[in-house]
Amino acid sequence: MAAVLDVTPENAWTALWRRLQQDRVGAVSLGIVVAYLVMILFATAGYLAGGWSREVGVPYANPAFLGERPNLEGALRKRAEHKGVAPDLSAIDPLAPKYAEWERRTGELKMTEPERAMTLPWGGDRWGRDVLDKAIKGSQVSIAVGVLAALCATVIGTLLGACAGFYGRWVNDVLEWLYNVFTSIPSILLIFSLAAVLRSGAFAHLFASGIWTVVIILSVTGWTGMYRLVRAEYMKHRSREYVLAAQAIGASAAARMFAHILPNVSHVILVQLSLLVVAFIKVEVILSFLGLGVPLDMVSWGTMLSEAQTELVIGKWWQLAAATAFMAVFLTAFSMLTDSLRDALDPRLR
C-alpha cells in the first residue's frame, strides 16, 4: 500500500501539526487549550479538585499571599465554635427522654470537625471551600457546556444551512421559515421556556444528569447565526465551476455538499464555532446566575461569578478573580487556536 501513502505523504493532520509549529501564537494557544483539557480530564477522573465541595477553610479564608488581611467573617465563625454551651432545659423539654438514645446513636457515628485553615492557596468562599478547587471544577463544567453546545449548534446550523443553500427552492423556503420563527422570539424568552420544558416537562427525567439540559437549550437557540452564514456560503459555492465539475464526474449531492464545498467554507464555520464557544460560556454564566444553569450541586464559572457579586461588596475579590482569570485565559487561547487552525487548514496559506 505504499502507493496509497504516496498520494498524501503527509495527511491533513500531520500537515496541520507542521504548520501549527511554524505559527508561534497558534502553538502557544494549542498548549494552553491542551493544558485545560488535561486539567478537565483529571478533574473528571477525580484526581484534581475532587474535594471542591469540602469546607476546608474558615469562611472567606484569605488567600495564602494575603494571610495578614483581617478576616472578620472567619474570626466570627471561630468564636461561635468556642462558646457553644446551651442552657439546661431538660425539665420542660418534651424530647428530653430521647436524648440519651440519640446520644448513644451519635456515638456510633464518628464525626470529626476538620481543622479549618485560616488561609487557603487562593482563598475560600462563603462556606470556606477552596476557590482554586472550585475554579478547576468549574472549568470542567463550563468548558464542557460551552464546547458541547457550540458543537451541537454548529452541526445543526451547518446541516440546515448546507441544505438550504445547496438545494434552494422549497427546501430553502421551509428552512427560512424555521429560521425566522426562531429569530423572531427574544432569545432569553426562548431559553426560559425551553428551560421550563426540559426541567419540569415530560422529558425532565431524561436530563437528570445536569449539564445536558443547558447544552440542549443553548444549541437549540444558538444555531441560527451559523445557519445564516453557512447558507450564504453554500449559495455562493453551489454554482462554482469546481462544483459543476464534481457533478460532471458523477459526484452525488451529498459528496458535493460535504466533500467538495464543506472544506471550502470550513474557515467560516471554524471562526463562527470559536465565537459560539465564547458566547455560550458567557450565556451559561448568565443562566447559572438566574438559576437556570447547572444544578446547585455543581460548580461552574457562572455560579462562581454569581456568588462573587455579594462577596465583592464586603471586599472578598478572589473568587471573582479566579473565575475571570480561568475564563479569560481559556477563551483567548481558544479563539487564537481556531484562528490558526483556519490558516493551517487552508492549503493556499503557507
Next chain:
Amino acid sequence: MSALVSVVNLRVSFVTRQTRVEAVRGVSFDVRHDATLALVGESGSGKTVSAMSILRLLPENAIVDPASRIDYGGENLLAAPAARLRALRGRDISAVFQEPMSSLNPVLTVGEQVAEVLRLHRSMAPRQALERAAELLAEVGIPEPRARLRAYPHELSGGQQQRVMIAMAIANEPKLLIADEPTTALDVTVQRQVLELIARLRERHRMSVLFISHDLGLVGEIADNVVVMREGEVRESGPTQRIFSAPRDPYTRALLACRPRLDTRPRRLPVIDDFMRGGVAPDAALERPPAGANLIEAKGLRKEFRLRTGWFASKSLVAVREVTFGVTRGRTVGLVGESGSGKTTVALLVMRLLEASGGEARLEDTDLLRLSAAQMMAFRRRIQIVFQNPYASLNPRMSIGRTLTEPMRIHRLGADEGERIERARGLLQRVGLPQDAMHRYPHEFSGGQRQRIAIARALAVEPEVLICDEPVSALDVSVQATVLNLLLDLQEERGLAYLFISHDLAVVKYMSDEVLVMREGEVVERGAPEAIYRAPQHEYTRKLLAAVPRGVEGRKFGDGALTSSGTQP
C-alpha cells in the same frame, strides 16, 4: 523626439517571509510622446510590474532597486514623494485595468465615479463635473450617455464597463495612459471595439499609451513600438513593423507563430519550447479522420429560463433554440459565438448539468435527456467536460492526487486504491506534468498547468466524448498553443469526439471539422471551417472573422501614428 517617460534599468523584487524573487531584472524602455508602446509577455514576465512601477502602484512587499530610474519630465518618479505621485496619478498618468467589473465601485453610479475624478483633480463643481462626465461617456461611445450617468456598473456589459474605465482614465487629459491587458477579459468582437477606441482617443488627445498584453497579434494592430519581455528581462524591442517582419529573438518568433492563423492549419501549433531549442521545421497539414456515424448527436436542443416579472406574470427567456449537431468518433464540432450566445448552455444541457426544455441529446442510441439521475450516472463516465476557467474548476482544497482519483472511485474504476493512483500518475505524465504534482494543491500551478490537470481529471474515467468549454480563453496565447496541441494528441490517441466551444474563431477553425456559429441562442451559420473562412454567409460570422487579431497585417490605425513616433524628428 524625446521620451515622455523613460524607464532605466528597472529592478523590482518581491520579498516574502522565506524568499526574495526578482520579478523585473534591469528593464529599460522609453515611452515616446504621442505614440503607443506595447509591453508583451506571458504572465509572470514582469510586464505589469514594470508598467505599474511608473505610478508606483506596487504590492507592499515590492522592493525597487535604488539604482533604477523612471524619468518623467526631468524628475525621477521612483524618488518622488507620495504626495507628488498622488497628484500625478489620474491627472498626468492614468491607468485602465484588466477586470472592469472589479475596477469600478459597484455601489456608486457610473456618473458619480467619472465625476469624482474630475472633482479631485480639477476641483470642478459637482454639477459641472456631471456635465463633463456625460460628454466623456459620449466620447468613449456609450449610447445615451445622459441616461447612463445614473446606471450602476452591473447594469452595463463588460465592454461598456471598460469604456467607462477609459472615460475615467482620459477625464483629465493625461499625457500617458497605461492600459494593463484592457481587453483580455472581453470577447473578441468587443476587444476589437475597445482597441479601436483606445487608438482613436490616443490620436485625438495626442497622448501616449503604454499597452500591456500577452498577445503579440493584438499588439501589432495598435502599437508603434514593441518591447517583448520574458522572465523579467527584455528579450527584444523595436518598431512594430520590424518586430513582425524580422524578429531577432527566438522568443519573439515563437510568440508570433503560436497563435493559430486563419489561413493555415498545421498538424500542430508551434510552441515556445520549439523555438527556444532552435527553429521549427515547417509542419505537415493537419489530417482529420472522415465523418461517420454520429457518436453523440443533439437534435433541436432548447432551453428557456422563466423570469418572474410580477406576482403572477412571468416571461420566458430563450437561451438556446433548436440547436442540432452530431459528432463522429475522433472528430470535432466547434461552437463559436460571443458571451451570451448560449454556447456554454448547450454544453451544460448535453452534460445534464442543466435540464433542457426540449430536444434530445443522443449518445449512440440513448437519449441522455430522458434518463433518470441514477441512469445518467453510468453515462457520465462516457461524456466529460473541461471548463473555461482552470482557476475556478479545480477544488482548491483537494490535492491533485485526490482530484484525479475521485472520478475513478465514483465509477469504481481500477481494482483498488493503489491501481487508481498508478492510473492517476499515468494521466499526469500524459498531460505533461511532473509526478510530484500528485500531492500538491491547485494554487501551486499556473493556469496552463491547471487546465492540464482539468483535462487529466476528465480523462480519468476514459470518456468517449469530451466537451471543451472555452478551454483556452483564460490562458496566454503561448500557453494556449500547448493546450490545443495536447487536445489534438489526445484525440488522435483515443479517438475522442470533441465539442469545442470558444469565442475565438481562429481557435475554433483550427480545431474543428465542422463549425457552428451561434448568436443569441440560435445557430446562424454552419459548415466546414474552410468554407466559413473563405465565404462567410452571415453578417455575424464576418464580424467574428474581422475581430480576430492579425498583427501588423490587420493594422488599420493610421500609419501616420507610426511615422510620428518613428525615425522622423
